[in-house]
Amino acid sequence: MTRHGFVIGLRSDAEAEYRQLHADAWPAVKEQLKRSNIHNYSIFLHDGMLFGYFEYGGGDLEADMRAMASDPETRRWWALTEPMQKPLPSRGEGEWWAAMDEVFHLD
Numbered sequence: 001m002t003r004h005g006f007v008i009g010l011r012s013d014a015e016a017e018y019r020q021l022h023a024d025a026w027p028a029v030k031e032q033l034k035r036s037n038i039h040n041y042s043i044f045l046h047d048g049m050l051f052g053y054f055e056y057g058g059g060d061l062e063a064d065m066r067a068m069a070s071d072p073e074t075r076r077w078w079a080l081t082e083p084m085q086k087p088l089p090s091r092g093e094g095e096w097w098a099a100m101d102e103v104f105h106l107d
Helices: 012-023 028-033 061-069 074-082
Strands: 002-010 038-046 049-056 096-100
Touching: 002 012, 012 038, 012 074, 028 038, 028 061, 028 074, 061 074
Parallel strands: none
Antiparallel strands: 002 049, 002 096, 038 049
16 A cells, blocks of 8 residues: 655635535545545645545556546546646646655554
8 A cells, every 4th residue: 555645726716616526526436536446535625725645555556547537427527626726836747736755654
């Protein structure tokens, strides 16, 4: 299992809608996350910044991310949520959410 943290901005005018969408996340999107071996997934919001965290339990993260990206319901979900987000200028090449380095962990 590997842990992943990532961050992105949220447009201030989109907070209410973003919260509402995630309060009632689509079952098909949640099922695709599980099929892609994503567990213990959370998104936190503070002062216009979204922080996401998940644990990955599969054997090929890149393949599982490609499977998620090719899922029609996930793509439809992203079409709603991505316009609400503000990617950071410091994100890596090809990233939407900026990946974060883990600097401490306690089990």
